Amino acid sequence: MIEIERARPTDRMAIEGLLAANGLPEAGLEFALGAALVARGDAGIVGFAAVEIYGSDGLLRSVCVEPDHRGIGLGRRLVEQAEALARQSGVDELFLLTETAAEWFPRLGYRPGRRESAPAPLQTSPEFTGACPIGAALLRKRLSRSAIVA
Secondary structure (H helix, E strand, O other), rough: EEEEEEHHHHHHHHHHHHHHHHOOOOOOOOHHHHHHEEEEEOOEEEEEEEEEEEEOOEEEEEEEEHHHHHHOHHHHHHHHHHHHHHOOOOOOOEEEEEOOOOOOOHOOOOEEEOHHHHHHHHOOOOOOHHHOOOOOOEEEEEHHHHOOOO
């Protein structure tokens, strides 16, 4: 059974390894660990997602799942729980940058946007200032307040 839970400080090395294996940047990871989730199975950490919080906006970052655990809805579960965590933290809208999943995120309610339309505080994040190439697609999603889970 794979459980999704808040990341612990002791998970950092495993998270960095998972990010590297998936070609995702580690830059700025320290800003996201406070609102980070891991998918933990018998073999350890097999998935990750995090939210960098900038007031009422958030940056969904580093959603990834080990190849052996793909295709079972784990990525979707990670995003849903990251969204719930963002809502609980007062985030109204989530943004993300991606080079590889621009066709996957719209299935979860994200819509394309222009990179320059992102709120100014997000544009100062490591993801916007160099970790993600300028050609990375921006997607955004307004979070519904009624979907807050207790």
